[in-house]
Amino acid sequence: MPILEARSLTKTFRRPDKASGFKGAVKHLVQRKYKNYTAVDGIDLSIEPGESVAYVGPNGAGKSTTVKLLTGILRPSEGTVRVMGRDPHTERIANAHDIGVLFGQRTQLWWDLPVEESLKLLKHMYGVSDADYQARIAKFDELLDLGEFMPALARTLSLGQRMRADLACALIHAPKMVYLDEPTIGLDISVKDRLRAFLRELVDDGTTLLLTSHDLADIEEVCERIVVIDKGAIAYDGPIQQLKAHYITTKAVHLILEGPADVPALAGKFPDYEWAAGESPSEVVVTYESNRFTTAEVLGGLTSQLAPRDLSLSEPSIEDVIRRLYAGELTK
Amino acid sequence: MASVDLALATISFKRKIAYKTTWLFSVLFGGWSLLAGLAVWSTLIGDGELGGYDWQAMKAYLIIGFLTSTLAWAGSDWEMANRILDGLVAIDLTKPVDFQRARAGEYIGGMVASLPAAALGTAAAVLAFRPAGPDSALAAVLTAVSVLFIFPLAFGINYLSVLNCFVTQRYLGIQWARDTMLAFFSGMMVPLALMPVWLQGVAWALPFVHFTTTPASIYLGRVDTAGALGLLAAQAAWSVGLWVVGRLIWSQLVKKVTVHGG
Numbered sequence: 385m386p387i388l389e390a391r392s393l394t395k396t397f398r399r400p401d402k403a404s405g406f407k408g409a410v411k412h413l414v415q416r417k418y419k420n421y422t423a424v425d426g427i428d429l430s431i432e433p434g435e436s437v438a439y440v441g442p443n444g445a446g447k448s449t450t451v452k453l454l455t456g457i458l459r460p461s462e463g464t465v466r467v468m469g470r471d472p473h474t475e476r477i478a479n480a481h482d483i484g485v486l487f488g489q490r491t492q493l494w495w496d497l498p499v500e501e502s503l504k505l506l507k508h509m510y511g512v513s514d515a516d517y518q519a520r521i522a523k524f525d526e527l528l529d530l531g532e533f534m535p536a537l538a539r540t541l542s543l544g545q546r547m548r549a550d551l552a553c554a555l556i557h558a559p560k561m562v563y564l565d566e567p568t569i570g571l572d573i574s575v576k577d578r579l580r581a582f583l584r585e586l587v588d589d590g591t592t593l594l595l596t597s598h599d600l601a602d603i604e605e606v607c608e609r610i611v612v613i614d615k616g617a618i619a620y621d622g623p624i625q626q627l628k629a630h631y632i633t634t635k636a637v638h639l640i641l642e643g644p645a646d647v648p649a650l651a652g653k654f655p656d657y658e659w660a661a662g663e664s665p666s667e668v669v670v671t672y673e674s675n676r677f678t679t680a681e682v683l684g685g686l687t688s689q690l691a692p693r694d695l696s697l698s699e700p701s702i703e704d705v706i707r708r709l710y711a712g713e714l715t716k
Numbered sequence: 717m718a719s720v721d722l723a724l725a726t727i728s729f730k731r732k733i734a735y736k737t738t739w740l741f742s743v744l745f746g747g748w749s750l751l752a753g754l755a756v757w758s759t760l761i762g763d764g765e766l767g768g769y770d771w772q773a774m775k776a777y778l779i780i781g782f783l784t785s786t787l788a789w790a791g792s793d794w795e796m797a798n799r800i801l802d803g804l805v806a807i808d809l810t811k812p813v814d815f816q817r818a819r820a821g822e823y824i825g826g827m828v829a830s831l832p833a834a835a836l837g838t839a840a841a842v843l844a845f846r847p848a849g850p851d852s853a854l855a856a857v858l859t860a861v862s863v864l865f866i867f868p869l870a871f872g873i874n875y876l877s878v879l880n881c882f883v884t885q886r887y888l889g890i891q892w893a894r895d896t897m898l899a900f901f902s903g904m905m906v907p908l909a910l911m912p913v914w915l916q917g918v919a920w921a922l923p924f925v926h927f928t929t930t931p932a933s934i935y936l937g938r939v940d941t942a943g944a945l946g947l948l949a950a951q952a953a954w955s956v957g958l959w960v961v962g963r964l965i966w967s968q969l970v971k972k973v974t975v976h977g978g
Contacts, residue, residue, distance in 0.1 A: 397974060452975060457809045459971045480812035492807045494727055496734045501727060508723040509813055 388431040392463035395424040423449040425616035436593040438603035441613035447596040484559035488566030493538035499549045500534045510557035524552040544575035580605045600703045631705045637670045640694040721821040728825030750782040767909030775847035780932045783838045790830030791823040793874040797887035803975040823871045851937025862931040865951035872958025902927035923954040
C-alpha cells in the first residue's frame with residue numbers, strides 16, 4: 385500500500401493582473417482584475433514505503449507547491465492526497481506527527497535562541513521521550529557534527545550549519561515520510577557531501593524520502609526514482625537508471641592527437657561517428673551511438689588508425705538528460 | 717497548561733529577554749509616558765476633580781493605565797504578522813500543534829516577559845506618587861483578576877488583527893488602527909468618564925474597555941461588588957468570544973493559505 389498517493393492533484397492560484405507603471409497601479413486600485421494561474425496541474429503520484437524519490441523541475445515548475453500540497457500546508461484546488469491514509473490538509477495535526485519537512489529557504493529554528501532550545505521545543509511538540517531524544521541527538525552529532533553549534537544562537541550559524549540544524553529539526557521525531565525541499569541550496573561541496581551521506585543513511589534505514597533539488601548530484605546519490613515536473617505536470621516518472629538507459633544513448637571519446645586535428649578530414653574518414661573540435665587544437669571529440677557500437681570496437685579502430693597521445697571517455701550526465709526533458713527535446 | 721503550550725510560552729519569554737536593550741528601553745519609555753501623564757493630569761485637575769477623579773484617584777488610574785498598557789503592548793504581534801507575510805507560516809503548519817493555541821502560548825509568553833518591568837514600574841510609581849489605595853481588600857483581589865484577563869484579551873485582539881494579514885498582505889495599517897482603538901476605547905488615553913455619553917456607550921460595547929477602565933473602576937470602587945463581578949464576567953466572555961471568533965476565521969483562512977516560493 386502506498387505511503388503517499390496523490391490523484392489529479394491540482395492547485396490554482398489567483399494572481400493580480402496589473403499593468404506596469406503608475407497608470408497600471410491606479411487602474412488596479414479602482415478596477416481589480418485577477419488571472420488564475422495553475423501551479424500544479426493534475427498530478428498523479430504514488431510513493432511506496434521506503435522509496436527515495438527525486439522531484440525535479442525547472443524554476444516555477446510547481447515543485448514547492450506540490451510539496452506544500454503533500455504536507456498539508458496548502459489545500460488542493462482539485463484532486464486528492466492521502467499520506468498514510470490521511471488527508472494531510474484536513475488532518476493536519478495527525479499527519480504532522482508522522483512527517484518531517486525541510487524547506488531549504490526557510491528555517492524552522494527560533495532565530496534568537498540556541499539551536500538546542502529549538503530542538504528541545506520540537507521534542508515537546510512531537511512528544512519524543514528523553515531516551516529517544518538523546519539517542520537521536522547523538523546520531524545527528526555523529527553524522528552532522530551538530531554538537532559544535534548546539535549552544536550557538538541560530539542567527540549566528542553559517543548556512544551549512546543552519547541547514548544541518550534544520551535537518552535535525554525535521555528528523556528529531558523519526559518521521560516515516562520526509563520531504564526535503566532544496567536541502568543543499570547554497571551549501572559548499574563538503575557540507576553537501578556530508579548531507580548526502582546522511583540522507584543515504586536515512587533511506588537505508590527505511591525512511592521514505594521525497595527530495596526536490598536543482599543539484600542533480602543530490603538526486604543521483606540519494607534517490608532511486610525520479611519524477612520530472614514541468615509547467616505543473618509530470619514529464620517523467622521512473623527509476624533514474626531507466627531514465628539514463630532510455631535517454632543516454634551516446635558516448636564520447638576525447639582524443640588528444642600528436643598534431644592539430646583536422647576535424648572535417650576525420651569525419652570523412654569515420655562517417656559513422658560525430659566529430660567535433662575539442663578545447664585545444666590537438667583535441668577532438670568523437671561521439672558514437674552506444675547501442676550500435678561497443679566502446680572496445682570504437683577505441684580499437686580509433687587508436688590503431690590515429691595513434692592518439694591520450695584519450696578519455698565520457699557519457700552525457702543525468703543533468704544533460706533533464707535539461708533536454710525541460711527543453712521538450714525528449715518525451716516520456 | 718499543556719507541556720507544549722508551556723514550552724512555547726517559555727521559548728517566547730526567553731526570546732523576549734534575549735534583547736536586553738529593547739526590554740530596558742520599553743521600561744524607560746513606559747515610565748516616561750506615565751510621568752508625562754501625571755504632569756498633564758496634575759495640571760488639569762489641580763485641587764478639584766474631573767469626571768469624578770480627584771488627584772489621588774487619577775494617580776491610581778494612571779498607574780493602572782501604565783501597568784495595563786505595558787502588558788497590552790508586550791506581545792509579539794509583529795512576529796506573528798511577519799511569519800504570515802514572509803511565508804514562514806508554512807513551517808508552523810507542518811508542526812503537530814493547534815495553530816491558534818501555539819500562537820497563544822508564544823504571545824502570552826512574550827507578555828509574561830514584560831511582567832517584571834510592569835511590576836517594577838508600578839511599584840516604583842506607587843512608592844513615588846502615593847496614589848489612592850484600593851477601595852477594599854476584595855476590590856484589590858478583583859482588580860488583580862481583572863488585570864490577569866488582559867492576557868487572553870490582548871492575545872484575542874492581536875491574533876484577530878494579525879489574521880488580517882492573510883488577506884491584506886500588509887500589517888502596518890492594521891496595527892495602527894488596532895492600537896488607536898485600544899488606546900482610545902480602553903481609557904488609556906483619556907478616562908471614559910470624560911467622554912460624551914454616547915461614546916462611552918460605544919466603548920462599553922467593545923473589548924478594549926476591559927484593558928484599563930475595568931481594572932481601574934474595580935480598584936477605585938467606581939462599581940460595587942456586583943458590578944465588579946459583572947465586569948469580570950464581561951472580560952471572561954470577551955476572552956472566550958475572541959477565541960471562538962479566531963477559531964472560526966482561521967478555519968476559513970487555512971483553506972486559502974497561499975505561500976509562494978520555495
